[in-house]
Amino acid sequence: MSFIDGVRAEVRSLPAYNAGLSSDLVRTRYGVSHIAKLGSNENPRGASALVLAHLAKWTSAASLALYPDPSCSVLRAKIAEKLDAAPEQLLFGNGSEDLLAIAAHTFLAPGDEVVTVVPSFGLHIIYPQSVGAKVITVPMRADLEFDVDALIAAISPNTRMLIVSNPSNPVGCAMNASEMRRLLSAVSPNTLVLWDEAYFEYAAGEAGYPDSLAVLRESGLPWLLLRTFSKAYGLAGLRVGYGVASTPELAGLMERIRTPFNINQIAQEAAAVAFDDQSHVMASVEGTRVEREQMRAALEALGITPARSLANFLFFDCGEDAAALAARMLADGVIVKPWREAGYETCMRVSTGSAADNAMFIESYKRRRAAA
Incomplete structure (x- = not known):
């Protein structure tokens, strides 16, 4: 062999x-x-022009020779204040898909059950499978909307993780608050809800789009909300994603898996400037x-x-x-x-x-x- x-x-x-x-x-x-x-x-x-102006100042070789801030302190403080979250609840990844991989390696073991939707963002399936988890996929309805009833039917006490992108990638549709609450009411406290909001900024102002963070907080479940700077912020080339965990303890477990310098200093600073330029x-x-x-x-x-x-x-x-x-x-x-x-x-x-x-x-x- x-x-x-x-x-x-x-x-x-x-x-x-x-x-x-x-x-x-x-x-x-x-x-x-x-x-x-x-x-x-x-x-x-x-x-944004403010980000480009900031990047133009990066001329110091000495700065490039130093390791980046492993805690993303400046960016962490800005996002924590905006989302009314404890700084210790936040996580940062080399794109939000980095956090997907970290979550899979932190919370899943061979044979664990994961429920997600198809068509899907491929890494919602690939990363759980990479650690030996069993992925159960629930097709969207014929009209390419979430089949909440089918998702609820697929969830069991053995479900270790539920992964949903809202808005959906690749479809673009979204659950409203009522549908989201109905889905979460069927989830066991032993299931991690991974709610992927990579396209949050595009959907946030649309009629009927839920305040997902508020709904997750009221659920009482363990959860992880993911967002990114790659889309509406225009920083795909710098790779910065962030997550909000239901508790500092949950985030702390992921920190044990995360590589300590996964966000370079240029990316951290650019994301902080971009976050201020709404x-x-x-x-x-x-x-x-x-x-x-x-x-x-x-x-x-x-x-x-x-x-x-x-x-x-x-x-x-x-x-x-x-x-x-x-x-x-x-x-x-x-x-x-x-x-x-x-x-x-x-x-x-x-x-x-x-x-x-x-x-x-x-x-x-x-x-x-x-x-x-």
Whole structure:
């Protein structure tokens, strides 16, 4: 038996996460000058001017030679005050997916039961499986809304972790407060509720979107709420995510698994500046809402009905192999994300970009679909 054959079966059987394509790779391969990168839900406005001005000051080699603050003290204090949380309840990760991995390694053991939703953010399944947990997946309804009744039916006293992204990634729909409370009322006190709000800023101002932190606090359950600076804040390249845990004790267990310097100093400082610049976030969110609904109208004119979305993307069934269609669109310099989960292979997720890039997507979609 080779060394590789001796690696845990859970690891050898894991699927690779579909992290998408880079603009440089597509530009080089297809010889296109402009790329409409609409596969990773990035903010087309980028980071705020205040963040860029701060980063321009980073010229000291001495500063780069020192380890970063392992506690993210400045950023921790700002977020704790904003969320009315104890600083000890907060956790920081190299993107919120880092915290997903830490949670899986902290709270799950081989054979533990995890319940989540499909279609899913792939790491909600991959990370639990990597530690040997059994993942039970609950499909969304036919109208691509959460099936709360089915989720409740899937939860048992043996469920160790419940993972939900709200708004959903990749669909974009969201539970309201009533649905969230009904779901949590079925959860055992021995179950950790992992509530992933990567797209919180886009949804927070929408009618009916819940104050998830308040609902979790009133539940009396152990919980972990995740958010990120990668989306509305425009800092995807710096990798900063944060979590709020139900108790300092729960957060403290995760701190034992977290690598001590997982957020570099430049990223910490940029995130702190970005967190203070809420006007940039609000402008990004409003611009995205306008462009998202214009893209929705353009797709509906083509006979496509995207799912309801409170996020910065649209998810829809394109009626054919989405991976093949997306591959043809690369020749036009358009990057989208075809979905590969079983049962959703004809579905595609497209990010909301600039008006010009969104128009590129629509034209490429019409051209390449017709050429199939």
